[in-house]
Amino acid sequence: MRRVVITGAGTVNALAVGVPATMAAMAEGRCGIGPIDIADVDRLSIRIGAQVAGWDAGARFDRQKLTLYDRFTQFTLVAAAEAVAQSGLSFDGPLSQASGCIFGTAAGGMTTWDENYRAVYAEAKNRVHPFVVPKLMASAAASHVSMAWGLKGPVYTVSTACASSNHAMGLAFQTIRSGQAKVMLTGGAEAMLTFGGIKAWEGLRVMSPDGCRPFSADRNGMVMGEGAAVFVFEDYDHARARGADILAEVAGFGMTSDAGDIVAPSVDGAARAIAAALRDAGLSADDVGYVNAHGTGTAANDRVEAAALRQVLGDIPVPVSSTKAMHGHVIGGTGAIELLACLMALRDGVIAPNLGCSAPDPDCPLDIVSLAARRAKVGAVLSNAFAFGGLNAVLALRQA
Amino acid sequence: MTLPDRVIAILAEQAVLDPSDLTPEARLSDLGLDSLGLVEAIFAIEEAFDISVPFNANEPDAGQFDLTSVASVIAAVEQLVAQKAA
Numbered sequence: 395m396r397r398v399v400i401t402g403a404g405t406v407n408a409l410a411v412g413v414p415a416t417m418a419a420m421a422e423g424r425c426g427i428g429p430i431d432i433a434d435v436d437r438l439s440i441r442i443g444a445q446v447a448g449w450d451a452g453a454r455f456d457r458q459k460l461t462l463y464d465r466f467t468q469f470t471l472v473a474a475a476e477a478v479a480q481s482g483l484s485f486d487g488p489l490s491q492a493s494g495c496i497f498g499t500a501a502g503g504m505t506t507w508d509e510n511y512r513a514v515y516a517e518a519k520n521r522v523h524p525f526v527v528p529k530l531m532a533s534a535a536a537s538h539v540s541m542a543w544g545l546k547g548p549v550y551t552v553s554t555a556c557a558s559s560n561h562a563m564g565l566a567f568q569t570i571r572s573g574q575a576k577v578m579l580t581g582g583a584e585a586m587l588t589f590g591g592i593k594a595w596e597g598l599r600v601m602s603p604d605g606c607r608p609f610s611a612d613r614n615g616m617v618m619g620e621g622a623a624v625f626v627f628e629d630y631d632h633a634r635a636r637g638a639d640i641l642a643e644v645a646g647f648g649m650t651s652d653a654g655d656i657v658a659p660s661v662d663g664a665a666r667a668i669a670a671a672l673r674d675a676g677l678s679a680d681d682v683g684y685v686n687a688h689g690t691g692t693a694a695n696d697r698v699e700a701a702a703l704r705q706v707l708g709d710i711p712v713p714v715s716s717t718k719a720m721h722g723h724v725i726g727g728t729g730a731i732e733l734l735a736c737l738m739a740l741r742d743g744v745i746a747p748n749l750g751c752s753a754p755d756p757d758c759p760l761d762i763v764s765l766a767a768r769r770a771k772v773g774a775v776l777s778n779a780f781a782f783g784g785l786n787a788v789l790a791l792r793q794a
Numbered sequence: 795m796t797l798p799d800r801v802i803a804i805l806a807e808q809a810v811l812d813p814s815d816l817t818p819e820a821r822l823s824d825l826g827l828d829s830l831g832l833v834e835a836i837f838a839i840e841e842a843f844d845i846s847v848p849f850n851a852n853e854p855d856a857g858q859f860d861l862t863s864v865a866s867v868i869a870a871v872e873q874l875v876a877q878k879a880a
Contacts, residue, residue: 439846599833599851615852657830694829695854 398570399794400737401483402640404476406469407621407721407731408444415740416731418523420746420788427606427617428512428666432591433512440601443587444619444722447724461525461536465585466502469622469727470535470693471542474579476629478543478664481626482638483577485544494575495539496545496566497624498558498582500726501591502532502551508588535583538623547575556688558582558726559623560779560787563733564647566627567789576629581730583622592618598657600692606723607750608689608716609696609758611638616690619722623730624761641673641741641793645774646675652784664702667786671776672706679707683772684739686732688780689748689761690723700758711761713770729779733789739772740793797870797875805864814851816876831836831862839867845874 405412408426409419419426430443457685463471463511474495485493501507506529513519517635528534533551540549548569554561559582564579586592595601595618602615603669626768633640648670672679688699703714716736722733735746744767774792781787795803799813807826816825827835829851835860836847847870848858860866 597833597837599836599849602850602852612851614850614856691852 395571397502397634398567398572398627398644399630400644401623401633401638402477402479402481402626403623403734403737404473404480405621405623405731406446406472406632407724408446408621408652409721411472411683412779413734417742420717420735420738421744422527423640423747423749423766424720425749426607427434427754428621429447429735430587432587437727438589438592438596440592440596440603442603442605442617443585444617446621447632447642461523462529464529465505466499466503466583466622467535467538470497470583471488471538473581473622473624474539474542476677477579477624477626481628482704483626487729488494489576490544491546491704492575492661493545493577494537494549495545495579496548496569497536497551497580498553498560498562498726498730499532499551499582499584500553500555500558500587503534505532505588508590511590514629514771517644522675528586538677539579543695545579553726553784554787555783556723556728557779557781557785557787560729560777560789561649563625563789564649564787567644567647570627570629576632578627579624580621580627581624584725584727585620586725587620597763602691606691606719608687608691608719608748609700609760610751611753611755611764613691613696616628616692616718616723619625619724621721621724622727622733627729627735629635639640640645641737642791644789645792646671646673647788648674649787654784657782659692659698660784661698661701661705663784663786664699664778664780665705665768667788668702668706668776668778671788671790675792677774680710682707682712682776684745684775685712685714686775686777687716688778689718691718695780696755699778700760703760711770713745713763715746715763716758717746729777729787733777736775736777736791739775742790743769744773745770745772797872801839801868801871802864802872803878804838805867805870816864818868822861822863822867831835840872843852843875845871845878847874
């Protein structure tokens with residue numbers, strides 16, 4: 395089996411556009427959550443989120459392209475451009491057919507659905523733009539990235555709710571490891587901060603009206619974010635041969651299903667995914683120097699996740715943080731954005747803080763890196779994603 | 795139907811019980827309502843009475859809306875309906 399490394403990263407999220415500025419924000423513990431600015435916000439009971447503020451799509455894309463780019467596609471393309479530039483790759487010649495992309499998203503072109511439903515239902519218009527379908531399809535971002543860089547190998551989108559981008563990255567890893575591709579762009583995106591998107595989430599009664607405080611005794615729910623992160627996964631030998639700067643090695647991937655409840659998580663399913671990732675990576679529990687938790691800030695997730703981590707990692711105090719208190723829960727794109735915190739831990743020895751956890755919940759007995767970043771030498775990390783529907787996906791990375 | 799009867803009918807439907815099985819003293823936790831059933835019951839109450847019930851599944855005991863028993867839910871709904879009328 396081939397080894398797989400990361401040679402490029404890019405992002406758009408509420409903290410910043412770009413990886414260096416995002417990592418700087420994570421290291422200083424900045425919170426990207428605030429009042430959201432969307433249509434009809436006065437009819438929502440949840441009015442906060444981690445929104446990408448001041449996003450000027452018109453300045454980034456020409457008008458003809460924009461008629462085809464939903465907000466989640468825009469985020470993906472900008473993140474992909476940064477990742478590809480960092481990798482130094484160009485996909486000319488044979489590499490084009492040996493490269494592809496796999497992205498995760500839960501809802502796809504939600505902004506397009508929302509705007510056009512508003513037009514036909516609320517505003518009684520009888521006509522919508524001719525490109526609504528290709529704009530809203532969940533695979534649109536993958537197709538546009540494929541076209542933009544000439545990626546002619548495996549290209550598709552996976553949708554597993556809040557685990558989407560972890561599943562996507564795990565599959566991209568397996569695609570290279572098995573020799574089906576040399577280079578895969580991967581990650582995920584979500585742009586669900588729309589009136590309809592938030593209204594739907596409000597219904598579940600799991601959103602916090604005032605902030606995201608994962609693992610804290612006073613937490614009261616999740617806060618939604620938006621954005622994208624894209625990584626260049628590359629065959630290790632290919633990267634070495636061209637002298638690429640290797641950011642980290644993708645060491646293993648574990649995925650399981652609870653086969654239990656459509657919303658309630660299970661300790662067993664989460665623990666089996668964590669254990670599977672370690673086993674796949676050939677790592678033992680005491681190799682792990684940091685866990686980026688799924689840590690949604692809901693009562694259900696945090697206790698189950700804490701129990702699963704204890705079950706697999708034992709009583710070894712592994713530093714854990716959920717970075718969702720900074721960039722929000724980016725749903726299908728969240729695992730990709732959280733992988734940036736993993737890269738920062740491995741590369742810079744800086745563990746991003748778990749903001750808002752001023753008084754840890756005694757039922758979550760973990761070494762929470764709360765309030766401020768922590769310096770540590772980290773050789774290997776885990777990144778958890780546990781989705782509605784009981785779909786679990788955990789990535790293991792190690793220093794290259 | 796009176797307000798208490800309507801609330802009881804909603805809770806009974808979610809708990810898959812006959813309304814006559816629900817006494818005012820019955821505790822919601824004993825009715826077999828799971829978290830989704832509870833959220834659905836609250837939604838049905840909001841729709842039936844055109845009110846907004848303050849409820850966060852992360853802190854169900856936060857005290858804004860007393861979900862202890864059938865009687866406490868009826869009282870809380872009566873209060874919200876009265877507030878709406880005021």
